[in-house]
Structure formats: C-alpha cells, structure tokens
Amino acid sequence: MTSAPRAERPLAFFAFVMNTASHMVHGTWRRADGGQRDFEEIGLWISLAQRLERGGFDALFFADVSGLYGDFRGSWSHHVRTGMQFPTHDPLVTLSALAVSTETLGLALTAGPIQEQPFGFARRMSTLDHISRGRVAWNIVTGGRTNDARNYGLDEPLPHDERYDWADEYLDVLYKLWEGSWEDDALVKDRLSGVYADPEKVHKIHHRSNRYRVEGPHLVSPSPQRTPVLFQAGGSPRGREFAARHAEAQFIAAPRPESARALVTETRALVEAGGRAGSDLLFFQGLSFVVGSTEDEARRKRDELEAEIDLETTIAHVGSALGIDLVGYGLDARLVDVLPDRVNGTRSALTWVREAIGAADPTVADLARLVTGQSRVVGTPEQIADRLAEWRAAGIDGINVINETLPGSYTDFIEHVMPVLRERGLARSEPAAGTLRHRLFGHDRLDDRHPAARHRVSGTPRPGPDSPAPVANGAPSR
Amino acid sequence: MTSAPRAERPLAFFAFVMNTASHMVHGTWRRADGGQRDFEEIGLWISLAQRLERGGFDALFFADVSGLYGDFRGSWSHHVRTGMQFPTHDPLVTLSALAVSTETLGLALTAGPIQEQPFGFARRMSTLDHISRGRVAWNIVTGGRTNDARNYGLDEPLPHDERYDWADEYLDVLYKLWEGSWEDDALVKDRLSGVYADPEKVHKIHHRSNRYRVEGPHLVSPSPQRTPVLFQAGGSPRGREFAARHAEAQFIAAPRPESARALVTETRALVEAGGRAGSDLLFFQGLSFVVGSTEDEARRKRDELEAEIDLETTIAHVGSALGIDLVGYGLDARLVDVLPDRVNGTRSALTWVREAIGAADPTVADLARLVTGQSRVVGTPEQIADRLAEWRAAGIDGINVINETLPGSYTDFIEHVMPVLRERGLARSEPAAGTLRHRLFGHDRLDDRHPAARHRVSGTPRPGPDSPAPVANGAPSR
Secondary structure, eight states: OOOOOOOSSOBEEEEEEESBSBSSSTTGGGSTTOGGGGTTOHHHHHHHHHHHHHTTOOEEEEEOOSSOOOOBTTBSHHHHHHTBTOSBOOHHHHHHHHHTTOSSOEEEEEEOTTTSOHHHHHHHHHHHHHHTTSOEEEEEOOOOOHHHHHHTTOSSOOOHHHHHHHHHHHHHHHHIIIIISBOTTOEEEETTTTEEEOGGGBOOOOEEOSSOEEOOOOSSOOOTTSSOEEEEOOOSHHHHHHHHHHOSEEEEOOSSHHHHHHHHHHHHHHHHHTTSOGGGSEEEEEEEEEEOSSHHHHHHHHHHHHHHSOHHHHHHHHHHHHTSOGGGSOTTOBHHHHSOOOTTTHHHHHHHHHHHHTOSSOBHHHHHHHHHHTTEEEEOHHHHHHHHHHHHHTTOOEEEEEOSSTTHHHHHIIIIIHHHHHHTTSBOOSOOOSOHHHHHHSSSSOOTTSGGGGGOOTTOOOOOTTSOOOSSSOSTTO | OOOOOOOSSOBEEEEEEESBSBSSSTTGGGSTTOGGGGTTOHHHHHHHHHHHHHTTOOEEEEEOOSSOOOOBTTBSHHHHHHTBTOSBOOHHHHHHHHHTTOSSOEEEEEEOTTTSOHHHHHHHHHHHHHHTTSOEEEEEOOOOOHHHHHHTTOSSOOOHHHHHHHHHHHHHHHHIIIIISBOTTOEEEETTTTEEEOGGGBOOOOEEOSSOEEOOOOSSOOOTTSSOEEEEOOOSHHHHHHHHHHOSEEEEOOSSHHHHHHHHHHHHHHHHHTTSOGGGSEEEEEEEEEEOSSHHHHHHHHHHHHHHSOHHHHHHHHHHHHTSOGGGSOTTOBHHHHSOOOTTTHHHHHHHHHHHHTOSSOBHHHHHHHHHHTTEEEEOHHHHHHHHHHHHHTTOOEEEEEOSSTTHHHHHIIIIIHHHHHHTTSBOOSOOOSOHHHHHHSSSSOOTTSGGGGGOOTTOOOOOTTSOOOSSSOSTTO
C-alpha cells in the first residue's frame, strides 16, 4: 500500500472523551449514531474501552469540568439545552468500572485541587492504580470557571497564576503520600510472625504549608506506579513552567506540525533548565479524523459532518473558555477587538488563530470554523498516515484522538487507519503490557530527576538515567 | 428439617466488610484461608460480590476510616504491624468496579463530611447510582479519630455533637443537589429539536450556610434512587436524634434481642416524633456465625477460631474506638475505672458490657472477650435459624454479617445457613431485582416524609404513605 520508510518510534494513541453528551464537536449527539447521547449508560464506555484496547489504543482519557461554562447570551440555558458539557458524570468513579472491564488500556482522568483535599485524592488514585494494576494517568487542571469555584465555596476563581501556586502545593502533598510514606518492602504479610506491615518502613508525612496540613501516613500501600502518570495541558507561561516541572506528558493543540515543533523545543528547554531531561516530557497533539476509502468519500463525509455541527454552541464553548460572551459580537467582528488583553492566554489564542488560518486579521466566524475544523484530518487511511508522519517528525509523541460520534469515530479509526499506521511503524504492532508508565517511559515509577523523587525514603528504588530502555515510544533516542 | 412457622417477612442480609486485612476479627488474616490478606486484589472482591449475589445476600457493605486508630502502647506501630484497619483502600472507587461485576447486589459504603466537599461527593454518588442502576447505599459517619482530622487539615476532631451539626449541614446541601436540582422530566434528548435537557427544569441550588456555599446545578441527571439509601450507626443521644431525622436504616450491635427490641422501640418513637413513620427506619444487627453440621463441630470450630484471634489487637481496637489506650490497664482492671465519664458513648459502652455478660462490674478482659465473641452465633444451620428468628421477632429488619475469613465466612453461610433460612421464610426466596431502596421499602425514591423531600421542585413524584407495598422486607405491615 505504501513505500514510506518505517518510522523509528510508534506514536501513542489516546481516545479523548468526556463523560457527557456534547464534548468538543457539538451537535453530533443528534446523529442516529451519536452514542454519546446515552453517555450515562456504563455499557457505552465498557464496550468503547474494550474496542480501544483490542484496536491498539494506549489509553482512554476523560476530560472533565466541575461546573458550567460561563454564560452565553447572558445565561446558562444554552449549555443545558444543547448538552454542552452538561450534565457530566464523575470520571474517577467511571474509570474504576472500566479498569475491571479491560486488561491493558491506560485510564486517564482530569482533576484539580479545587475538587478534593489531597489526602483523599491520593487515596482514591492509589486505589485505582491498584485495581487497574498500574494503568492510571492524571491530567492536572487548575480550573478557572466561575461556576466551578462557586460549587466549591469560592466567590470567584483564584487569579490564574495563584491557581498554579495552589497546584504546586497540592502536588507537594501528593508526592509525599505517594512516594514518601511507604517504603517498597514495607508490606510483609507474614502469616507465621503475624507481621502484616513493617512499622519502621511506613512514615507519617507531617506536611504543613500555606493551604494544607496533612499528617499521614498514606492509607494505601504502594501501587504499581505509585504516582499516576502526570499529564498537563496549560499553554500560558506559568502553565508551561508548571508542566516543565511536574508533567510527564503535555496535551497540546498546535495549529500545524511546524508550530508543534517550536513548542516542543521551547518547552523541552524549560524542562532541562529545571534539571530534568528533555525526553522526560512527552507531547500529545489533539486531532480528529474523517476517514474515507477515497479522498472524495472522505470529503463528502466531512461536508456531511460540518453541516451537522452546531456552530452556535461551538461559539458559546470557545467564548466561555476564553472568558467572553462571544454572542455579543457579530460573526464578522475582528478577533483583535474581541479578545481582551489579559494574562489568561487570550492573546496567545489570537496568535493561534492567525497562525492556523494564515490571516493577520481573523474574525469571530474564522475562530468558530477553525475550532470545529482545524484539528480535523480528512482523507484516506494512507493520507492520514502521511499527516501523522509529519506530526511525528515534528517531535510529537502521541495523538489525542477527538471524536465526533461514539463509538463510530474510534471504530473507523481502528478498522481503517490503524492497520496502515502499524504497517508504517506509526502505531505499535506488539500487544500492550505492563503499567502505563512502563509503556511510555520504560519504567513503572517516576524517574529520579522528577521533583517527586526527593520525597522518597530509603528502600525505594530510583529509576534514573540508567534505567532500561522503554519498550514503545520512549525517550532515550532523543 | 424444622417445623417452625414461616415468618411473615424475610430478613435482609448485608455482608459487612472493609477494604483492609484486619477489620473486626483480628488475627484471622494469618489463617491459610484468610483471603483478606490480599485485599488489594480486586479479584477477591469481585468474586465475593458475585458469590453474595448468587447466594441471596442483599448488599455488600464497606466500613471505612480516614486514618489510623488512636495510639496503643503510646504509638501506632501495633496497628501497622497487625494490619489493624491499615492500610485501607477507598471504598467508593472499589464499589464502582463491583457495580459492573454484579447485577442486583446492593453496594453500601461508609463516608463522612470530613472527606470531601458536598458538591463533589454528590456527583460521585450519583455517578455510582447511575452505573449500578440504583443499588447504592451510604453509611453516614461523623468521624472522631484524631488522625482522620489531621489528615484533613484539622488539629483535633470537632466535639462530638458539633460533628453531627456539620453532618446535618452537609446533608442539607446534598439533598438540594440530589432532590432539588433536576426535575424528573428535565432530560429530553430530543434529536429532532436538538434539546438535550430542558433549562426550565434544571435549577441552581444557591446554598449558603455556616460551612458551605454551593451554587449548583448538580452535574448529574437524576439517578435511579437520586439520594442513595441512607444508613447510620450512631448510638449516642445526638447520634440517634440524627438517625431518627435522616436515616433509612441503622446498624446496631445490641448485646441480645431484648435490648434490640428496646432500642428499636425507643428510636422509632424518635422517628415518629420528627414527623416520619416509625417504619421509615430499618434496623440491621451485626452478627458473625460459626456453622457446623453438628453442635459439637460448630463448637470445635469456634474454639479453633478463638485460639487464632489476636486478643491484643482487639484490645487496641476497642480501646482506640473508645478513645483510651487500654494497655495502660491490666486485664483485670475494672471497666468502671477505665471508661472515663464523657459524652462520646463510653458510658453506654459500660452499660452494653454489663448487659451482655450479666455482670455489674466487668473487667478489661471481659470487654475484650465480649468484643471477640459476643456477636458470634455458633451452631448448626437450624440453631442459627432459631437465633435469627429471635432477632426478627425482636423487630430487627436485617443482619449485617461480620466475617472471620474472606470469602469463607460468607460461603459457609450461603451454602449451609441460607437454605434453611429460605425454607423458614427468614431469607427471601425470590431473586432480587430493581433498586436497593425498592427492595427495602417498595419505592425507588425517598418517601415524602423524609426531610430531603421538601427540597423537591415541581414535577418530582413524591412516593408517600400511599405508595405501593414493598416487595421484600418492607415497612407497611408494622
């Protein structure tokens, strides 16, 4: 089918979903095949997770919110009416059901410090890492929606950079519980002597900081990964600094491969400046796909899809995410007038739009069309493989596959695209095994360069620069 | 086998377990058949839950703690060494894995206000009630251990009665989210009109009280039960007042049937004084069982078991639960000198011991032996059925079956005792179906007399005094 050279390292593939009816591509729940309409049925997720696992995906990744997006036309009615990320069910509880319904699929969830005290969150995540035998990842978010804040006792969200300070402090507690409270050989279970665990090897953490006082010890014995694989998606300067310090993988939405390459290079420099190796941080690009057996068929499907997309809800979503009620502006309003000059990433949104459409003065309509279509790759399986090879060449480690319909977007990808990707070495051919971190980095626990490692106590092994090479798309070759 | 008359209503049976190695009967994890030793293996719980379901149990109930028990011999080493409720994994995450591994078994967990903000807890429980199709129960606890408090940012636990005030406030928020935020017909899912939910029928709750400000709306659409079945176990005056107001079932540990009868009568009077029906509150007695094919065999097994029980850890457990380090006292110290005069139920503990052993002046050794053996019913299946008939006649609605070994204690009970109980009408014969609340009370949602009902908004049906009769051990016949 193709004579392209076999790529060095396969990409990792995550299915990017949300426990809701209308996640990213709005309006498609209305399609006959829009299974997300009944997202409260756990059977939908179990069958999807099993298909993904069999089909060669590495993980199922749940986005999440803790409240409504900001108002549109002065109220939240539109969000409820269109199911725009509302209602939305708890991903952590859902992932436990999926953990026992799958064997090897990675299970990633989104959560942030506003939701729960670190002691309880650490315990729940460790429990899930035990249940899944080391397949858990956590996408760390810092919030920012007003309704989220008001659901958790605050009047307004904290200012952007303070939210990252809070997350730094939250992680500090978690690292002590996950990495520092139990030594690796503390669990004895000796029937003869009656020693269940060795008290000399279990430690209270006695954490005291600005927001948290936590005595410990951690209530859960070391799980396969201890700390879950840490993902982060922040694009602001403070967000990238945070990612460079803590994250093992970053979700990005680069408008094109060359901008991804610049972002990867810049962020890896930050990672190295902080004393970690550049290859300690992986990059996952978000993309959606429309597959046809011919280019014409793919375009026809794309046109059909675009006619079904709810553009108004897309504007509501994007505007709310940017903190502005975009409906106050006409579709031909200039973005430079619409996006206020504030620290929370909106100027970079303008840059992003300019770069993506190649126009100096984009409009609101350009933005909406861009959001619904920019991340979409349309073509035959071979054409899609060509595009993915470009992303790979730009330094991307994995793809976060956005869906239009559940499970259709993933079954299409698995049936038609995956075989070509495997043939070209762009997707792994061998079955998955072991912990999620081992698959991504070649070791089960955080490496020794990570800031969590300094909380380890005697007896905990420290996978470091000399740890074994990763089995899949890992770091050493970079 | 027996000519005893068929009882009017069957008892409900809950398996009382904890996500830990040493829950109630300490030392038995050392037995070859002590499967709880490997409690972190989810396979243990899945296979247990499936056995319980097939064997006619109504629910699996997880006890829980949020930290260590108080010191024994001046430290917490003993608890770690003997696995005394440490480590212990999160029950909520675990129950989701069990929900998709079973069809009809009720799933009960223990949690309290200290662990999580009400907004997030409401969301997790609603998610679990969706996943399990309405099989969730919640045992409301108010905490009291110092380490629990220190894991969640407090220096010391709040005083006993204030903890109940806190729980009252917590429940108030939960009721608004579970019962008042979504009308029953708010979820539309109309593909043609594009209306996913009706904004007129989804409400913010705008809660403001001493500890909580929660805007809402609830992020989850109405689950089969909305509010999970509410259990409570407090025995203090304030605890019983709380149970009379909120609980649908109370776990008790009466020393004998006649004291259970008195407790049931007294508490039901409190329930009625608050405007609910006495039958709105069910009573579950905690008991363990040693079954033999002859009385001699049962006694032999009992003696063997008692030789294996770790009496020291039992003293550590009981002392810590009472807030005193009992090792400071000799085994022959008089309990009247040991138990301080405080409000937190310790005087009632003395009364309980006196009544259970029929002695006016019990010792520490009496207490320890009592705790390890008092709740144990030893005999042939027929003898056990006789004893359970006495508890039933005293007004008990269900049995919380304590285990010595997992899964052995339950497989013994299921194989040998359940058939006799079914024959005598003491256990249900028909297969379980529907929501847990429907099985216990004959309706899926809280009845109209419950304090949560006043938060309902137009459109929510109110099962009241005229609601259909329960299918199993329900209320109306009392």
